[in-house]
Amino acid sequence: MDLSLVLNTFTLLTLTTLSTPIIFPLLSDSLKNTPSTITNTVKASFLISLIPMTIHIHSGSESLITLWEWKFIMTFKIPISLKLDFYSLTFLPIALFVSWSILQFATWYMASDPHATKFFTYLLLFLIAMLTLIVANNLFVLFIGWEGVGVMSFLLISWWHGRAEANTAALQAILYNRVGDVGLILCLAWLAYTTNTWEIQQLNSPHQTPTLPLLGLILAATGKSAQFGLHPWLPAAMEGPTPVSALLHSSTMVVAGIFLLIRTHPLLSSNQTAMTTCLCLGALSTLFAATCALTQNDIKKIIAFSTSSQLGLMMVTIGLNLPQLAFLHISTHAFFKAMLFLCSGSIIHNLNGEQDIRKMGGLQKMLPTTTSCLTIGNLALMGTPFLAGFYSKDQIIECLNTSYLNSWALILTLLATSFTAVYTIRMTVLVQTGFTRIPPLTPMNENNPAITSPITRLALGSIMAGLLITSYITPTKTPPMTMPLSIKITALVITILGIIIALELSKLTQTLILTKQTPLYNFSTSLGYFNLLTHRLTTKTLLTGGQNIASHLVDLSWYKLLGPEGLANLQLTTTKTITTLHSGLIKAYLSSFALSLLIILMSAH
Amino acid sequence: FTTSLLLGTTMTISSNHWIMAWAGLEINTLAILPMISKSHHPRAIEAATKYFLTQATASALLLFSSMINAWQTGQWDITQLTNPTSCLILTSAIAMKLGLVPFHFWFPEVLQGAPLTTGLLLSTLMKFPPITLLYMTSPSLNPTVLTFMAILSTALGGWMGLNQTQIRKILAFSSISHLGWMTIIISYNPKLTLLNFYLYALMTTATFLTLNSTKASKLSTLMTTWTKAPALNAALLLTLLSLAGLPPLTGFLPKWLIIQELTKQDMA
Numbered sequence: 003m004d005l006s007l008v009l010n011t012f013t014l015l016t017l018t019t020l021s022t023p024i025i026f027p028l029l030s031d032s033l034k035n036t037p038s039t040i041t042n043t044v045k046a047s048f049l050i051s052l053i054p055m056t057i058h059i060h061s062g063s064e065s066l067i068t069l070w071e072w073k074f075i076m077t078f079k080i081p082i083s084l085k086l087d088f089y090s091l092t093f094l095p096i097a098l099f100v101s102w103s104i105l106q107f108a109t110w111y112m113a114s115d116p117h118a119t120k121f122f123t124y125l126l127l128f129l130i131a132m133l134t135l136i137v138a139n140n141l142f143v144l145f146i147g148w149e150g151v152g153v154m155s156f157l158l159i160s161w162w163h164g165r166a167e168a169n170t171a172a173l174q175a176i177l178y179n180r181v182g183d184v185g186l187i188l189c190l191a192w193l194a195y196t197t198n199t200w201e202i203q204q205l206n207s208p209h210q211t212p213t214l215p216l217l218g219l220i221l222a223a224t225g226k227s228a229q230f231g232l233h234p235w236l237p238a239a240m241e242g243p244t245p246v247s248a249l250l251h252s253s254t255m256v257v258a259g260i261f262l263l264i265r266t267h268p269l270l271s272s273n274q275t276a277m278t279t280c281l282c283l284g285a286l287s288t289l290f291a292a293t294c295a296l297t298q299n300d301i302k303k304i305i306a307f308s309t310s311s312q313l314g315l316m317m318v319t320i321g322l323n324l325p326q327l328a329f330l331h332i333s334t335h336a337f338f339k340a341m342l343f344l345c346s347g348s349i350i351h352n353l354n355g356e357q358d359i360r361k362m363g364g365l366q367k368m369l370p371t372t373t374s375c376l377t378i379g380n381l382a383l384m385g386t387p388f389l390a391g392f393y394s395k396d397q398i399i400e401c402l403n404t405s406y407l408n409s410w411a412l413i414l415t416l417l418a419t420s421f422t423a424v425y426t427i428r429m430t431v432l433v434q435t436g437f438t439r440i441p442p443l444t445p446m447n448e449n450n451p452a453i454t455s456p457i458t459r460l461a462l463g464s465i466m467a468g469l470l471i472t473s474y475i476t477p478t479k480t481p482p483m484t485m486p487l488s489i490k491i492t493a494l495v496i497t498i499l500g501i502i503i504a505l506e507l508s509k510l511t512q513t514l515i516l517t518k519q520t521p522l523y524n525f526s527t528s529l530g531y532f533n534l535l536t537h538r539l540t541t542k543t544l545l546t547g548g549q550n551i552a553s554h555l556v557d558l559s560w561y562k563l564l565g566p567e568g569l570a571n572l573q574l575t576t577t578k579t580i581t582t583l584h585s586g587l588i589k590a591y592l593s594s595f596a597l598s599l600l601i602i603l604m605s606a607h
Numbered sequence: 608f609t610t611s612l613l614l615g616t617t618m619t620i621s622s623n624h625w626i627m628a629w630a631g632l633e634i635n636t637l638a639i640l641p642m643i644s645k646s647h648h649p650r651a652i653e654a655a656t657k658y659f660l661t662q663a664t665a666s667a668l669l670l671f672s673s674m675i676n677a678w679q680t681g682q683w684d685i686t687q688l689t690n691p692t693s694c695l696i697l698t699s700a701i702a703m704k705l706g707l708v709p710f711h712f713w714f715p716e717v718l719q720g721a722p723l724t725t726g727l728l729l730s731t732l733m734k735f736p737p738i739t740l741l742y743m744t745s746p747s748l749n750p751t752v753l754t755f756m757a758i759l760s761t762a763l764g765g766w767m768g769l770n771q772t773q774i775r776k777i778l779a780f781s782s783i784s785h786l787g788w789m790t791i792i793i794s795y796n797p798k799l800t801l802l803n804f805y806l807y808a809l810m811t812t813a814t815f816l817t818l819n820s821t822k823a824s825k826l827s828t829l830m831t832t833w834t835k836a837p838a839l840n841a842a843l844l845l846t847l848l849s850l851a852g853l854p855p856l857t858g859f860l861p862k863w864l865i866i867q868e869l870t871k872q873d874m875a
Contacts, residue, residue: 595710
């Protein structure tokens with residue numbers, strides 16, 4: 003049996019299975035979609051996609067499928083081709099698994115929504131765009147997927163478009179992503195110009211690539227993956243429904259930027275400036291996001307900031323020249339982050355729309371499944387040994403500690419790791435333990451299998467995925483094996499320190515002392531003033547500057563003073579002065595004649 | 608009186624001897640004086656007086672300059688005016704006769720006091736002999752003085768004309784301005800001066816005759832002439848624009864050629 007044929011067939015079968023709910027309703031009127039059909043389609047796709055992954059793990063076979071060649075101009079052909087290597091074959095089942103769980107959850111979450119089918123179709127379209135991005139072989143197809151996920155993110159964030167904040171959040175998402183897209187297009191143009199190809203295999207450059215296209219790539223990743231500088235859209239994107247947040251903004255779309263950097267890694271690795279930029283940018287993002295998450299009170303925003311922080315960590319990994327490890331973190335992060343979002347969705351729906359953790363508490367007794375999975379997710383996020391997060395996160399911190407790179411990045415990342423522990427424990431404590439602070443009449447029911455089975459499935463994944471993936475792949479770079487004991491357990495120690503701090507701080511809620519508004523607290527709560535500065539200050543300055551130019555400069559000075567009116571005024575003054583000279587007295591005239599004559603005669607001699 | 612005018616003009620134009628030129632100019636002055644003061648209006652009388660005084664001064668200066676030249680060089684030929692002093696005095700005299708700055712103060716008032724047809728004669732026919740004299744003596748004239756007077760004339764004519772409501776005064780200033788253009792080119796290409804003068808005479812005649820037929824002497828009167836003779840009013844528009852020197856009309860031609868000539872002389 004020709005394994006490569008099986009590989010190709012089943013991959014293509016996966017992708018086509020996904021697109022059937024889109025195509026069938028167009029073909030005939032009787033084949034309508036319902037939320038459950040879409041869920042089942044994705045489930046089927048997931049099961050089918052396991053086969054190519056198994057084949058790859060078994061024999062290490064990779065393949066390249068070229069579907070069609072777009073002869074743009076004679077010398078520059080763009081083949082629409084799919085690359086099925088380790089990254090895409092592994093991420094395909096993971097993405098489909100997570101999506102299946104989310105869709106199943108969404109059948110319960112969006113049950114009361116009149117346009118539920120349209121919602122599911124949007125999610126499916128998003129998934130297709132994301133998978134296009136993953137299996138793309140050249141940057142052109144990747145760009146198609148990139149734009150696709152951007153657009154679908156806009157549509158999905160503004161799902162409840164009657165809400166003004168949802169619309170502004172969607173606009174923010176699109177704008178920030180667009181700024182990042184500029185970087186990607188810059189890189190595409192440079193590649194087309196110098197190397198005449200957009201294929202990923204041909205991206206190896208023997209000597210150092212110039213920094214500018216690489217900065218473009220990093221800009222693209224900053225926009226898409228919400229690194230510091232283009233990050234405000236991610237917390238704002240929590241305006242969308244929870245399944246949207248779970249799918250887009252935890253597992254799939256936000257990793258698109260990191261995925262791009264992984265794919266173009268051969269270009270990046272030769273340029274030290276680009277690597278340092280990644281490192282420092284990632285470190286800054288992770289610390290900033292973690293700081294902002296410390297004082298948030300909205301449960302979804304805390305999880306959003308934790309996503310942002312983990313993305314910064316992935317960027318740090320890329321900066322350390324370890325793309326495979328970054329990919330590992332992407333995969334494990336997908337599981338527990340999606341699960342965290344789904345748990346929060348279940349909590350929110352059960353509490354009838356309440357998202358403030360100060361108004362939750364003691365849910366452990368009332369929602370046992372959800373809260374246990376929440377705990378598992380949080381532990382995985384913190385990098386508890388042997389859960390999923392440990393395999394990737396701990397390894398990243400080890401490599402960071404043993405590398406000889408930037409120590410500032412190191413310190414920031416370690417600080418961020420401890421902050422991760424702090425806010426995670428804070429969230430857990432405030433949500434689950436302690437006395438309950440919810441309104442009395444809140445009927446809670448989590449017995450619906452549509453809630454419990456996705457969450458428990460993802461919990462299983464969170465526990466097992468790290469182990470499974472690391473056991474079955476061969477690392478391309480040898481991880482550091484020997485290091486002093488203190489460095490080995492750094493991550494663990496810092497996390498425990500963070501837990502202790504969080505437990506101390508959480509006692510504040512029981513002592514009824516108002517939190518003082520210290521500058522640090524304000525910094526954290528207002529998201530580092532970044533939102534305010536960029537959104538308000540720059541736009542106001544630009545607009546008032548424009549108004550000043552238009553009215554003062556153009557209207558008043560150029561038109562009135564210097565331009566036509568000024569000229570006219572000049573003539574008027576001259577005219578009036580000269581008219582007074584012509585008095586009509588002949589004596590004056592004759593005397594002026596004589597004077598002029600004298601002057602002429604004098605000057606000529 | 609018209610015959611005397613014509614006699615005087617012809618005498619000056621065709622003269623070769625200074626005395627003849629001077630005599631022709633005097634005949635012109637004397638002939639036009641009664642024409643100015645025909646209406647016995649105080650303003651007209653005042654205009655006539657002013658005209659007489661200035662023109663007499665100018666003629667005296669003319670005679671004086673020719674005498675200096677005769678004393679120095681021993682001949683009375685118009686074209687052989689070589690003494691620099693006499694050139695300068697001649698220039699001032701002609702300027703006075705024509706109405707160039709700084710000798711222009713009499714011109715607007717005189718034109719205002721005279722009736723329209725006399726005004727026409729004043730600005731066209733009366734300018735002709737002095738211009739001829741300039742033409743004949745042009746090689747020996749001092750360009751600096753001429754340029755200075757010409758530029759001032761052009762500018763002053765324009766500025767003064769802005770603040771007027773009486774049409775005759777406006778036309779006076781326009782003629783001062785045109786004279787400026789004429790004198791600036793006379794040292795370099797006298798033919799252009801003559802061209803400018805002919806075209807100016809044509810345009811001014813047209814303007815004056817139009818105004819005469821509608822008897823409009825003030826701007827406010829001018830505004831209501833369209834009811835009396837609409838086609839004529841439209842024609843007046845074109846004429847005035849030509850006088851101003853706008854490109855597709857004839858008035859642009861002398862200006863363009865003069866500027867071209869001046870550029871060749873590195874002066875524009």
